[in-house]
Each structure stands twice: as structure tokens, then as C-alpha cells.
Amino acid sequence: MSLLFCDIEKRFRGGPTIRAAFETPADRFSVTVLFGPSGCGKTTILRCLAGLERPDRGVIRCGDATWLDTSTRAFVSPQQRGVGFLFQDYALFPHLSVGSNVAYGLRGLSRAERRRRVSEMLDMMQLSGLERRSPRTLSGGEQQRIALARVLVRRPRFLLLDEPLSALDTVVRESLRRELRQLLISFGIPCFIVTHDRHEAMALGDQLMVLLRGTVHQSGPLDAVFSRPANTEIARLLGIESVIPAKVVHADNGLATLEVEGGKTRLVVTSPLPAGQSVWLCIRGEDVSLYTGAGGTTSARNQIPARVISLEHEGPVVRVILDGGFHLVALVTRNAAADLGLQPGAMVTAHIKAPAIHVVPR
């Protein structure tokens, strides 16, 4: 199995130091998402992989080839790496037609062959007919696909995408999110995608690397990272809505009973922590179900009577802020909210399944 190995450090004068160490398969499809807030170094890592930025220290190896080794001063130029880079603003050449943009990187081929490959690629991207247009006259979504076509027509070993959807408006962005993943799958090459939108991360990625202040804080399969953030900061970043201080009062064979600080509420979670341990509880809004009236039999271990404090509409979902002895957030669909007759002041029962509560020791 061929691997991409990367262990680098890049310092900016007057800026932060950015460090990244990871390893991913280099020969089969997978999407690694670099996720983190603005300025955390996502773009910098991508640029180091492409050879556009020189790390101050470190090694990058791709299969047998050493792309960078600061100890031996080895450095392979961007031209030689055979990596495809999709820039945030697409960086289409404004003085060339769509066709010439796509053909731009195809050298050393006969004219006919080049034309064949370009039109094949444009077909594949549903861009045929646009060959002679200027990129300026096209919509954001079309521009994105042209940029992708320009990169993919060279059959790169890797694909690096820097916020591929952020230049688009929301309507287009949401529809292209799905298309993009399908497209990447169909090409079957390993990809790195930078984003600071967790919905985008979920929609596009397999692997997730969470960056904070220039350092990779957590990485692993998308699900694992999302359901088990390593600390509260990552948890908050990933969209956990309620982060509640609590203490373990009773531990029993993987199940722990906790008492929420300052309240009398007790919660059961799956956790091996000993009694007396102080923890943060992370509860995602979508893991909180709300019921009114008498609760029937249910698999949820935690049933918390709570009062609705406020409702906030957010697109298809409603964010319900609850007071159950502690601050709790639930996400429900609009018609669920209507069916339940949710109003500020209404009483509800919040159901939370034990495995859905994530415990971070503190």
C-alpha cells in the first residue's frame, strides 16, 4: 500500500507556527477533510503539500518519492508533484476560453489527443458547449466545474481542494455539495478538502482532521471524530450544542451516573470513569428528542422534564432552548415543533439516549 506521509512545521514571521503530522493512503479514493476555524492553518498545509509553500522543517513522502526533506534540502517542485490544486476562487485564466483553460496543463500530447481528452472531460462534467466561452461569463458553479476539469484532465495523483464551495452562494452551494462528492468518487483519487463548514465536512468527507491554532488536534474517521470529540473546544467547533459541567457520582461496569453541577439532575452515560471525576458532558442538539404528555416506554435512559425558554427558527429546523436544571438545546423539525405545540413556557420531556452523551474528563 502506497502512503502519503507528512510531518511538517511552517513558521510565519509575526504569525503562528503551523504543524501537521499525518499519513493517508495515496493510491485509493478517500476524502480527508481539514476542518478548523479561520486562520488555523488549513490553507497553509494544503499549500505545503502542493509545493507552493516551503515548510521550515519536516518531511513529505508520497509512496517512494520524497517530495520534501528539510534535513537533506530535498524539494520537489509543484510542477513535478502531479498534484491537482483547486483554489478557493478557482483561479481560472481570464484571458483564455473555457476550452483553453481545461487544455492548459496538457503538454506533450498530439493536438487531436488533447482535444479528445478535453471534450471527454467537459462531457463528463456536463460542460460541453461552453468550450468557446470566457470564464468570466459563467456562473460560480460552472466555474468550479471548469477548474475541477482543468485539474482532473491531467489525472493527478492527489486532489487538494481549498474551500471548494465557499465562493458560491448558499443555494448553489447546497446543491453542489452533493454533486461534488459524487464526482470525486467517480474519479477515485485521494482528496484533501479544506472547509470551515461542518455541514460541508459531513457531506464531503471520510476522514476528518480538526485544526486549531496551527496544530492538528484530532483526526480519524469522520463519524468517530464527530461522535467523540477529544475536548470541549473541538466539541463546540463540531457543533455540540450543550456542554454541561458534571461529576461522576456512581460508576458501574461502563455505565456512569453523573450529577449536573449546581442542580439535582442525574444523568446516565456510557463511560468507564470512576466516581468523583469531574467531567464535561457534550450533548448534540439533534440527539435530544422532545415529548409532551405522558412518556411511553422508550429506550432512552435519560428523561428530563424541562421548560421551553425560547425557540429559534433555522431553516428546516427549530432550535429549542430548554431549562431542565441546566441549559439544554434541542433541534427539532418545524412540523415536529408545531405538532408538539412548542411555545416559550411550555413543559416538555427531553429524551437523551445514554450513548449519545459524550463525556470529556476535566
Next chain:
Amino acid sequence: MSLLFCDIEKRFRGGPTIRAAFETPADRFSVTVLFGPSGCGKTTILRCLAGLERPDRGVIRCGDATWLDTSTRAFVSPQQRGVGFLFQDYALFPHLSVGSNVAYGLRGLSRAERRRRVSEMLDMMQLSGLERRSPRTLSGGEQQRIALARVLVRRPRFLLLDEPLSALDTVVRESLRRELRQLLISFGIPCFIVTHDRHEAMALGDQLMVLLRGTVHQSGPLDAVFSRPANTEIARLLGIESVIPAKVVHADNGLATLEVEGGKTRLVVTSPLPAGQSVWLCIRGEDVSLYTGAGGTTSARNQIPARVISLEHEGPVVRVILDGGFHLVALVTRNAAADLGLQPGAMVTAHIKAPAIHVVPR
């Protein structure tokens, strides 16, 4: 009652012509959202209101004052309009400290009074302690609040906000969305907000104006526009997921029975249309409820057996693509999907309440 009246037309050479005609109260709190895809003219309308752009034709009146009248060549400068404009990138003065930025527009006051107002405003915005910092060293959210403070400290008659949240990363954006609305309410002045994010529109607005290709296509109270888009294009823009061609086969006192084209499915909707009329049906994903097993008694008139084609995770919700004789999309929460055991191939029943289906004649 004092009104803001606007009826303008602005032509760009080689670009589109932008038209807007509307009227809003000018003396009490309300948030009008200008919503539309990129390039539809939202910013242009805001700039015309602020006096930064001169319409080619039209009238703007605010209360008794005529700000613009192209027939009499009347034009009131931006300085005289007393309007607060929040730019997309905040446009803080990089050579001034935070305190000086906020104090910038306060003229003709004593030094002490100016300082008092600035610190009062900074307190209100929870920015105290940042007075001496340079705007460059602050986070996006802080910058946004400073820009808002700079505008609000002058007590403007109107507030114009051009994509106030788009310069922020998603995590910050979502949390500030809520704060911003609270802040605007506390100042109680009429606001115009530009956005192309429908979640933002829902979270911030009272009134909605939908713009397409330079023209206001629909406007009204937020709920009304969202639940009754004037045409399919607006419906799609506002996030209606399924748009289905159908024909009225039976009309009965406000209730219509429709047959979906190419299928045998029949749906009941609330619509006064006569039999024989061809229509588009617009069904929002969040209005489709899914059930497995035997359906009990329910208020939903339409119960459609359907097969799950695919599932797409999008943050807290799962987008379920269904085949029920026609293409149907449902949005459900993650744990609802888990509880229902949704898998491609699974059979479910989709419940859609008749009033939730919007009918657009074609």
C-alpha cells in the same frame, strides 16, 4: 406613520437593470431581508438607499424628506441621510484604534460627551477593554460588533446591513446570527439586511423581499413568502425541495385532488384551482414526515408509500430521497433516521399535510 418609500431603477452599462419599488415603516423596528442569488442586485439597492449609488430613474422618500427624485434632480448626500451602513467586510479604518473607529462619526460634541457615548456603546456591545486595540488584531465577530457600534453610536434613522455575517466562519456565523437579532431589537430602528442564505433570512428577518435578476419578485411577511412562494423559481430559491408537475382532476370547495404526471399517485391540496389545470406542486423537505409500519390515525391527508433511494447526511439532519411514484425529498433528524431504521431500499410511508403543499399554476 412615517414611511420609507422607494421606487428606483438603476442601469449598469453592460450589466443588468435593477428595479425596486417598496414601502416600509420608517419609525419603528422591523427587519426587511433582501434575499436573492448572487448578482441579483441586493447590494445595489442598499447602496441606492444609502446614497452611495445614484439611480437612473426614480424616487426615494423618507418621511417628509425627499432623498432622491430624478425628475427634479433632487439628491441628498449620504452624509445628510443619517443612515447607518454596515459593509460586508466591515470597512473598519485600519489606521485607527477601536475607540477612534467608534468615535469617528461623532462630530460637534464635546470631548467628554463623545468619550461617554463611545464607552457606553462599547459596553453595550461587550467590547469594553478593546478601545486601544487595532481592528486588525481582532476576530471577525469582534470586528463586526465594532462596525455595528460605529454605526449605531450615531443613532441612525435606518440601518442597512450588507451580508453582515458572510465574512465570518460558519461556527462564529451561527452563534452571531442569534446575537445580532437581539441587538437589532434592542436598538429598535428599522433595518434592511442583505443575505443569500435562507437560514440567515429566517433567523433575522420579519419582512422578506425576494430579488431575481434585478427585480423584486415577491415581498411580504417572512412566513407568508416562505410558505407561499409566488413561483417555482422562488420556491426553489427558498429551499422547497420537491417541485412536482401535476394536474387538477377534481376541485371541491377549496380542496383539490391532483394527479401527479406520469404516475398514478393522487394528492389532496388546499387550492381553489379548477379541474384540468396544470400545476407545479412545491413540497418542502421538512413538511414530509416518515413512518414505518402501520400508520395510526393522523391529520395528514396524503399518505404515500415510498421506497428510500438514498440518504445524505447534512449536519443535524438527514436528507432522504424517496421514490413514491415521483421524486420526493424528506428532511429528518439523525436520530429519527436511526429510529426508523432508514436504509436505501427500505419502505416507508410519507405523510404530507394538505396545507403544506403549495400549488403554482403553470
Next chain:
Amino acid sequence: MDWTAIWLTLRLAACTTVILFFLGLPLAYWLATTRFRGRFLVEAAVALPIILPPTVIGFYILWATGPRSPLGQAYQSMTGSMLPFSFAGILLASVLFNIPFAVRPFASSFAAVNRRLVEASWCLGVSRFQTFLRVVLPMSWTGILTGLVLTFAHTVGEFGVVLMVGGSIPGVTRTISIAIYDDVQALNYAAAHRTAIVLLAFAFVALCIPYAIQRRALPL
């Protein structure tokens, strides 16, 4: 070293720079902000002194300000003295001749100021003029510095125009460049070399200032 000439030259350069600071800023601001379609004509006119031979310019300035021209007569009836062959005369010539060296850097740095900031200031109720003073000027100081340094240094090095209009009168119109020229004419090469080296060193150091401050490559 001819200290009289050096002192005169510095005085001339300083006056030229100050005058072009005040004249050049509004002209440059107009060029950077106007939507007037014939702007390119004004820009071309501003750039003309770069192209025309200094002696030609000097010759015409001499005629235009001489006692037989309306301008010269007006000046004479107002001040009682003559423009050519006076400090005021070479100052006028030097100002005209240096317009592009001040106005072009000014204008290009004004144009580089984010228009959004200017509009933000207007919307905060601050007048156009106050906005210029409080936002545009402080944000384009490196460009203004470039223009001033170019103007100052170019005046120090100027030769043809001042020779024509000034007439090389010691202490009045005989600047350092003309002193070098006179030394060369008098075959006094050693003195010419000495003065030229000083001038070269000065010009180089002066030019280094804006380039060292301004990180990005400068527009001309």
C-alpha cells in the same frame, strides 16, 4: 564644494516639494476618483514633462513668463519684479516640470485606498473633504512619501529647465546641477566629479527610502 549652490538647490527642492504637495494632492485625488471620460487626456498632459526635452520646456517657460508675455506682464505689475532669472521663476519652472513625479505616485496610492472605507466614512456623516483628510491621506502616506522624495530628488538633479529659465546666477538660480555643468564647461573636471558623486550618493539614498518602506513593487 559650492555651498551656495547646494544651499540654493536644497531651498528650491524644498519649496518645489511643498508646493507640489499642496497642488498635487487635489489633482491626484481628482484623477483617482473622477468618472470623467476625458480623464486620460488630463493624465497624458500630466505625464508630458517626463517626455519633452527639458530645454524645450525651459525655452517655452522662458517665453511664457518673459516680460513680453501676458503672464510675465501681469506678474510684473503685481510684484514689480520679473519671473525669469529669479528664484520664483525657477521655482515655477521646477514645479511645472515635476508635476508627474509627484502626481503619479500620489494618484496611484489614492486609487489603492479601498473605496469601501471612503464610502463608510461618508455614511458616517463625514464630508468628502474631511474624509480625504482623515481616511485617504493617512492610508496612502507611503505613496505620498514616494512622490515627495521623487520630486525633491528630481529637483536636485534637474538641469535643463532651470538653466534656461534661471540663467545660472550664483545664489539666485545657479543650482547644483548647473554648477556641475558649469564646471564641466570650464573643463574643471575634478570639481565636477566631486559634486556629481555627492549628487549620486544623495539621489541613491533618497530613492532607497520609499522603496525600503514600501514592501510591494511600486507603480511609477
Next chain:
Amino acid sequence: MDWTAIWLTLRLAACTTVILFFLGLPLAYWLATTRFRGRFLVEAAVALPIILPPTVIGFYILWATGPRSPLGQAYQSMTGSMLPFSFAGILLASVLFNIPFAVRPFASSFAAVNRRLVEASWCLGVSRFQTFLRVVLPMSWTGILTGLVLTFAHTVGEFGVVLMVGGSIPGVTRTISIAIYDDVQALNYAAAHRTAIVLLAFAFVALCIPYAIQRRALPL
């Protein structure tokens, strides 16, 4: 009209422009892209000819290319002829003197090319040189045109350096500006006026070209 002088001047301006096109582009590209910390020294050196009096420059060029200097001797042993008082001599002087008028607009238009486009080209496997030819050049043509027009027009108007190095030989080194000067010296004012008017008109029209094409003021 002195057609010999006009023809010679056009030839000189054309040769200077062509040479500075090929010399100036790499120098400007280096200036626009280098991270070398001493770049400002090179920039200052490039700008020096704007500041130094042309006659001083001409004087030193004459010494440096004369038959007793190493450069002059090398040239002589290679070509058998002399640099001063030849077309090659004034061409050399004119190229040196015009460096800033070509290189500064070139460099500032290169610096204005979006770096992202250059990097995109590299990532598409296209070498640095090819990227320059296929992306940077086509995207900065207005700046290059400005530089070429300035160089051409400035050579037409150049006077001091050519006077010092050229020796005013009709058809060889007597350019149009020198012809005007000679006419003025000979009190032949009518002819001088005629030629100067033509020169002025030419310079103005030439300058209008880049400014009219470039919508935004220069880099401004």
C-alpha cells in the same frame, strides 16, 4: 522639417524600445517576484536615471565608453569601431537612461497579476518560464504597453545624454531634440517652434494611448 533627424530619432526610439522590451521584462519580473531583502537597492538603482541630470549621466557614459576605458577598448577590439559618436553609442546611452521608464511600469503590472493564477499554472505542471509566457505576459499587456510607449516617447524627447555622447552628427547622432536645440542656439526660432510643436503633439498622442486603454488610472 529635418527629415533626417526625424528618421534617425524614430530608429533610435524603436531600437531602444525593442532592447528594453527584452532586457526590461526579465529584470522587472525579478523585481516583482523576488523575496530578496535587498531588492529596494536594485529598485533605487533602476530609478536613478530619473533623478540624475542627463548631462551628468552623459558625461560619465562618455568616459566609460571612450577608447581609453576597458569597455570602450573591448568594444573596439570586437567591432573595430568606437562607441561614442556612433549610433551604437547613443543607443547604449539611451537604453541605460530609459531603464526606469520601461522597468517600473513592467514591474508594477507584473506585481498586479494575481499570484494565484501563477501558482495554478505551476500546479498544472507548467514551468516557471512557460507560466511567464502563457499567463503573466498576456495578463499584463497594458502595463507593458505603457512601459514601451513611455520608453519610445521619452527617447524621442531625450536630449542631454545624447548630446553628451553623440556629437550631433547629422544622420548618425543628431536626433530631433538636438535639432531643436541647435536651431534655438542658432536663433532659428521659427524652425525650432515648428519642430517642437510636432514633438509635443507626438508625445501627447503617444501618452494618450496607454491611458485611454487602461480604464482604471494606471495601477491607480
Next chain:
Amino acid sequence: EQKPGGGTAHTSASVRIAAAADLKFALDDVIATFSAAHPAINVSVSYGSSGNFYSQLSNKAPFDLFFSADIEYPRKLIDAGHAIPDSLFDYAIGQIVIWVRNDSSVDVGSLGAQALNHPSIRKIAVANPAHAPYGRAAIAALTSLGIHDQVKDRFVFGENIAQTAQFVESGAADIGIVALSLALAPSMRDKGRFWLIPLDMYPPLEQGGVILSWAADRAAARQFASYVTAPEGRAILKSYGFMLPGE
């Protein structure tokens, strides 16, 4: 009479002189001795090209006295009403020499005018005959010597006689025809050899002067002019290589 002039203060005893460049060394010496004899009169001088001075004086340049390299310019100034008609005087007659650097292989002393035809000569520096009187004299001399047509292709033209001297002195030109006064100047004297072209080979280079009509102190100006043309002045001029009118 208008009262021209820039910022200079006019004392009753001040004379401002515009003088042809070839007078540089001689006139400095004359002024020095004049000032020693008349300490009350303050004399200042600017040197330059006579053609330039003519344009400037036509625009009332603030000089009292003009020493031209060619008497034609003062005459024209009188015709135009800028100079006092009866103040015209001639003060010297220029002489020209054929000059080579010391390291030249051409033996100019024995070859005379034929030195210009020497095979090693590639460039001959001559003042521009279109406007420089020394240039006209040089061309006339070569014509009457019968070698003008053989050497004219090798001419390079100096803007004035000083630049012509600079061309040869720097070695850029191999030989040149320059003013005797320059050949005798301190910076040229030791660097080269010359051959004096006989006076009858070219029309006399009459150098004349004039007092300008706006001269503030005509008496002082006249006093200096007559000092130059008096025996003291003539002696100095002669020592710098000028012939004197009437000799």
C-alpha cells in the same frame, strides 16, 4: 525704462556680467585685478553659451554687461532695443588651434593641418558651425587649407567650444579644433599639444560686448568694459591666448 531683475539687491556699485564660456579663465583673472583696483564695485559673472544668453537677454535677463563670443549677438540685441546702441565694443579676437592629447601618435606640431588627415584619426571634434562661431571659423580654415572635403566625414560636433574641447580631452575624439584660450587653460595645458592655425586662414573671430539697456549702474558697467579694453585688461586677455582688436 523698466526695472527688471530678480531678488538681487541693487547696490549702486554692482556689475552683473553674462560671458561666453571661452572667457572663463581670462575673465576671472581680469575681474580679480579689477576688483583689487575698484573695491567699491562688486562684479559677478555667469558663463554660458552665447546663443542661450541671447534668448535670455531677449527676455530681459538681469545682466548689465554681455561679453559674447560673437559680435553678431550684441549687434542683434542693439537692433532689438535691448542694449545701449553706443556701448558696443570689441574686446578680443579668438584664435583656433588643432589639438591632440599627449598620448596621441600624431605629431601635430610638424604635420600642421595635415594631422587631420593622419590615418590614425577617426573622429575630429569641431564646434557646431550652425551656431558656434569657433565652429564656423574651423570650417572656414579647413576649407581654405583645402582639406575640408577630405576630413568632413570624420567630424563630431560639440555644442560649444568647451564641449568640443572635452571631446578631445577625454580621448573620445582623436583630434579637435579648439580655442587657443582653452588649449592654454590650466586643465588642458599639460595634457596635449597643439598647432596654431594661422589667422589668415579664417575670418576674424570678433568677440564683442555690449551694455544692456536695463543696466542699473551704467557708469560701473562702462567702467568695467573700458577696463577690459584698456591695457591692463588686454594684457591679461593676451596671456590667455586672445588676439586683441587692432593688433
